[in-house]
Amino acid sequence: MGGYDVIGDVHGCADKLEGLLKKLGYEKRDGVYRHPGRQAIFVGDLIDRGGQQIETLVLVRAMIESGSAQTVMGNHEFNAISFATPNPEIPGEFMRSHNDKNRKQHKEFMDQVQLFAGDYAQWIEWFKTMPIHLDLGGFRVVHACWNDKQIEKVDQWIASGTPMPVEFVIRANQKGTAEHEAIEVLLKGPELSLTKYKQPNFKDKDDHVRSQARIRWWNANGTTLQELAEIPPGAKTSGGSPYPPLPSIDCQGEADYDYKDPKPAFYGHYWRRWEPEEGQDWTSNTVCVDFSAVKGGPLVAYRWDGEAKISGENYVEFPETSTSPPS
DSSP states (O other), X not given: OOEEEEEXXXXXXXXXXXXXXHXXXXXXXXXXXXXXXXXXXXXXXXXXXXXXXXHHHHHHHHHHHHTSEEEOOOHHHHHHHHHHSBOXXXXXXXXXXXXXXXXXXXXXXXXXXXXXXXXXXXXXXXXXXXXSEEEOSSOEXXXXXXXXXXXXXXXXXXXXXXXXXXXXXXXXXXXXXXXXXXXXXXXXXXXXXTGGGTXXXXXXXXXXXXXXXXXXXXOTTOOBHHHHEEOOTTOEETTSSBOOOOOOOBOGGGGGGOOOOSSOEEEXXXXXXXXXXXXXXXXXXXXXXXXXXXXXXXXXXXXXXXXXXXXXXXXXXXXXXXXXXXX
């Protein structure tokens, strides 16, 4: 394989995906997008939110089955699996609650595949075959955070090339288990308590109040709250006022997840804004490829050709004229 194109969270934006693939030099032959010397790698979150769920899944699955792509599982695929997995301890309930909040998050996917019809079940089974992580020799891919300790926990349950067992799904949805911690870190990202540092809660992009902030695990030199806590741009407090700057409180204990391996790690998940910023969106050994395609941003790929150190010049976006998502 001559090179790899690592593609960010698609979230049902099939038109943007086709446009990006064409821009990258992939051509559709026999119904499948292929490149003569490259392979596409998806960071997960193919589903939810966008209006082209089936089109996206059919396109990506065809690429994977033909060998022209690979993917890792995103938190939205894991959530869909959990939403469809019965809770063995509570008849009629599921491992991911069917409450209004969760139904709203899955609405586009469920509406377009007709919940509990045959298509729905077969897509859930396909999601289970997605690996949590990929190590492709010169680089690594995970949806939200690369952490060797948590990956070891997952690998004890899921052998390479085998689907995720239902027993793992159940345990990964039970707070306090090693499996739950692993999925939270790898697919959703490690977090720290704002309350612990006497900082206000904030509202996320879906208007949910959060008391936890994601940890900037890609900032290997961070030691303070200001350096390690990820507050979304334009965030507001639960009271509606602009979120204040974080203080430079020492919090070295939160740096356990920092990534110091020289091997590049690629990830998505974090709803970044175009254009890529060195130190935040990419470092010498980490690359975020999620630039909020379903919220008005471009769908983005990083073209990796074997380089040991990352360069911001290797990002490719589609469409080029996309604006950053609204605050």
